[in-house]
Amino acid sequence: MLFRSSLQGREFAGYGYIAFIRDFETKIKLLAGRLPNPEPLPNGDLEAMMATAGLDEIGLDVGDRIVVVWEKQGKLTPINITITGRWYPRDTTDPYWFYQLDYFNNAIMVSEKTFLGHVAKTYEGIPHEFAWFMVFDVKSIRSDNVARVLDGINELRSRTATLLGNVRMELSPETILQDYETKLFFLKILLFVLSVPVIGIVLYYITISAGMIVDRQRNEIAILKSRGASTFQVLGIYLVEGAIFGGFALVVGPILGMSVAQFIGRTYTFLVFTNREALPVHVTQQTMQFATGAIVLSVAALIAPAVGAARYSIVAFKQEAGRSGRGPFWQRWFLDFALLGVAGYGYYMLSQRQSILTLGAAGDVFSDPLLLVVPWVFIFAAALVFLRFFPFLIEGISRAGSRVYGVSILLGLRQISRMPGQYTRLVLLLTLTLALGTFAASVAKTLDRNYNDRVMYQTGSDLALVESGNYDEVSETWSFQPVVEHTQVKGVQAVARIWRGVGNANVTGRGRPQEVKILGVDPPDIARVGWWREDFAPDSLVSLMNAMGGNEKGAIVDAKFLTDFRLKIGDAIVVTIRQKPIDLIIVGSVTYFPSLWPDTDRFMITNLDYLFDQVGETPYDVWAKTDPEVPWREIVDQLRDKDFLVSRATDARETALRLRDDPGRTGIFGILTVGFLVAAMLTVLGFMLYSFLSAKRRMQQLGILRAMGLRSEEHTSELQSRVDISYAVFCLKKK
Numbered sequence: 001m002l003f004r005s006s007l008q009g010r011e012f013a014g015y016g017y018i019a020f021i022r023d024f025e026t027k028i029k030l031l032a033g034r035l036p037n038p039e040p041l042p043n044g045d046l047e048a049m050m051a052t053a054g055l056d057e058i059g060l061d062v063g064d065r066i067v068v069v070w071e072k073q074g075k076l077t078p079i080n081i082t083i084t085g086r087w088y089p090r091d092t093t094d095p096y097w098f099y100q101l102d103y104f105n106n107a108i109m110v111s112e113k114t115f116l117g118h119v120a121k122t123y124e125g126i127p128h129e130f131a132w133f134m135v136f137d138v139k140s141i142r143s144d145n146v147a148r149v150l151d152g153i154n155e156l157r158s159r160t161a162t163l164l165g166n167v168r169m170e171l172s173p174e175t176i177l178q179d180y181e182t183k184l185f186f187l188k189i190l191l192f193v194l195s196v197p198v199i200g201i202v203l204y205y206i207t208i209s210a211g212m213i214v215d216r217q218r219n220e221i222a223i224l225k226s227r228g229a230s231t232f233q234v235l236g237i238y239l240v241e242g243a244i245f246g247g248f249a250l251v252v253g254p255i256l257g258m259s260v261a262q263f264i265g266r267t268y269t270f271l272v273f274t275n276r277e278a279l280p281v282h283v284t285q286q287t288m289q290f291a292t293g294a295i296v297l298s299v300a301a302l303i304a305p306a307v308g309a310a311r312y313s314i315v316a317f318k319q320e321a322g323r324s325g326r327g328p329f330w331q332r333w334f335l336d337f338a339l340l341g342v343a344g345y346g347y348y349m350l351s352q353r354q355s356i357l358t359l360g361a362a363g364d365v366f367s368d369p370l371l372l373v374v375p376w377v378f379i380f381a382a383a384l385v386f387l388r389f390f391p392f393l394i395e396g397i398s399r400a401g402s403r404v405y406g407v408s409i410l411l412g413l414r415q416i417s418r419m420p421g422q423y424t425r426l427v428l429l430l431t432l433t434l435a436l437g438t439f440a441a442s443v444a445k446t447l448d449r450n451y452n453d454r455v456m457y458q459t460g461s462d463l464a465l466v467e468s469g470n471y472d473e474v475s476e477t478w479s480f481q482p483v484v485e486h487t488q489v490k491g492v493q494a495v496a497r498i499w500r501g502v503g504n505a506n507v508t509g510r511g512r513p514q515e516v517k518i519l520g521v522d523p524p525d526i527a528r529v530g531w532w533r534e535d536f537a538p539d540s541l542v543s544l545m546n547a548m549g550g551n552e553k554g555a556i557v558d559a560k561f562l563t564d565f566r567l568k569i570g571d572a573i574v575v576t577i578r579q580k581p582i583d584l585i586i587v588g589s590v591t592y593f594p595s596l597w598p599d600t601d602r603f604m605i606t607n608l609d610y611l612f613d614q615v616g617e618t619p620y621d622v623w624a625k626t627d628p629e630v631p632w633r634e635i636v637d638q639l640r641d642k643d644f645l646v647s648r649a650t651d652a653r654e655t656a657l658r659l660r661d662d663p664g665r666t667g668i669f670g671i672l673t674v675g676f677l678v679a680a681m682l683t684v685l686g687f688m689l690y691s692f693l694s695a696k697r698r699m700q701q702l703g704i705l706r707a708m709g710l711r712s713e714e715h716t717s718e719l720q721s722r723v724d725i726s727y728a729v730f731c732l733k734k735k
Contacts, residue, residue: 033085054105198675242299264670270444336384346374491630496525520608
């Protein structure tokens with residue numbers, strides 16, 4: 001309690017409290033007076049400030065004296081205060097003001113030294129509350145330190161409870177950060193699964209590039225081995241080369257990676273980009289760890305071809321140079337068919353589900369990595385199986401046109417069929433790249449459709465309006481404007497009334513009543529405006545609405561309801577709504593219906609007019625089919641101008657556009673786009689490198705063929721560059 005002048009005067013001024021806040025003087029401006037001194041005045045009064053609004057409210061000014069009365073166990077103790085300053089906040093939006101500013105109107109602000117040294121000590125038990133407020137720098141909280149922030153919050157709670165006892169944390173970002181950490185965890189898994197094929201293609205490109213270089217150097221390697229060099233010494237040469245390249249990549253790679261991250265952030269959909277604000281990208285310790293791991297894998301892929309070449313001496317190399325020996329290990333062990341079997345089993349598991357992508361309000365697209373792993377495994381397995389039959393295919397083409405093809409084409413086909421190992425690596429790379437692009441495009445299209453379908457399912461139509469009416473308290477009835485008058489507004493093409501309620505379904509001999517969600521509709525109108533997909537029910541929306549419109553008691557129930565209670569079309573049920581039993585007849589069933597969630601609720605759709613006749617008319621929602629060229633806010637404003645009581649509106653198109661900026665969606669499309677572009681670029685580089693090395697290797701052979709009479713345009717073709725010189729001589733002599 002506050003009193004003017006003295007306690008004896010009993011001039012009650014209001015209620016207030018003595019308080020202090022650290023750094024208070026830096027956050028305020030003085031309108032009059034000065035800051036209070038920490039030490040009491042000679043007469044024992046404490047100096048304090050009050051907000052200008054608070055002083056005006058109790059009729060005081062700077063220099064006035066006020067008495068704060070503290071009551072303890074029925075005893076009143078006066079604390080004399082002299083007002084030395086009138087203040088107001090420098091910035092009302094500053095997060096420093098942790099309470100609403102009105103809260104400070106009754107605060108008598110003293111310095112921290114005054115409160116702790118002359119209030120808390122002198123008047124034992126007077127402190128009512130101590131509060132600590134910390135403002136986090138949101139920009140400093142990143143994916144790599146959110147766990148550390150959560151650990152700090154938990155430690156703070158534990159230590160304060162241990163030291164101070166009765167302490168509670170009222171406001172905390174802990175829940176938000178935990179939710180963020182969970183979503184981040186699943187997003188990392190998803191993006192990693194999407195990145196695995198791209199990483200595999202990159203490593204495979206490094207392997208085949210190194211293999212082509214090693215193939216060109218196999219003669220030199222064999223000579224080194226024959227002259228006493230050990231396998232480890234030969235591998236050491238390539239290891240040193242890889243370490244040099246890796247060190248250079250470790251410096252340049254993170255810088256390029258930041259640019260790629262910005263590129264991903266601007267991805268709108270697959271191979272489509274938009275101008276978004278730049279992402280706050282940072283090179284962290286985790287980034288360097290991943291970069292180091294990538295370099296280790298790359299160096300391993302670089303020296304892998306050299307391991308095989310380092311095992312041969314010059315004699316063994318010459319013996320193997322004419323024709324490739326055994327097939328690759330994955331063909332000998334039939335790993336390609338094994339992978340195809342794994343992909344087939346994964347497809348079987350997915351086919352057992354009712355749906356692959358969710359429509360639920362909280363459903364996360366691709367929350368199951370199996371949805372992405374199965375296609376990748378199938379693509380890789382199919383490519384390997386194709387390579388198994390690739391030589392036979394080429395051999396068949398060669399034999400089929402042996403009397404038609406020219407020398408260059410024929411010799412090239414024969415060379416590929418005889419020594420397919422030199423070409424299958426590039427064929428596999430090209431196949432994987434094309435498959436990756438096809439899969440990425442299909443995933444993007446499916447994902448786009450899923451996002452739009454989820455929004456439309458939740459909204460129900462183009463525009464969902466929550467409206468009310470006028471209530472007559474005397475007659476206890478509602479009155480509404482005719483719903484058809486919505487169509488008089490520009491942009492509204494058709495409308496339908498939607499009423500939501502809860503009832504208890506009584507099924508004879510089926511146990512106790514079951515709670516069901518009720519959706520009352522006008523059948524002809526909902527057929528025009530409702531969003532529908534063919535897999536929602538065995539019948540079309542028009543057929544279902546015709547069946548329900550032909551019987552005022554008709555009801556459409558969810559398929560699970562029919563199964564659980566062993567009901568069938570034509571059965572009668574009783575539903576209690578607002579303590580009134582309503583007779584209904586089942587005329588159809590659906591698996592899904594817009595705005596109703598079969599995973600969590602049982603539901604049924606009934607005739608709205610029949611419901612209102614039974615339980616009375618009450619406020620309802622309105623679904624509207626609208627012209628996309630007319631902004632929905634303009635439609636809502638026009639409806640309100642016509643006295644429609646619209647309290648809330650949801651536009652499906654705007655919601656879908658807003659979801660396109662979802663970070664998870666952007667990351668998925670970004671990874672798919674960047675992965676395909678990287679794979680395509682590496683494929684082109686691989687073919688260019690192979691053409692260059694092949695031309696170098698075949699230079700002498702091409703000269704001999706030219707001397708033997710082949711025209712320039714024949715031996716300069718791509719296939720001619722792959723001719724085996726011994727087989728070419730044989731074919732020319734035969735010709």
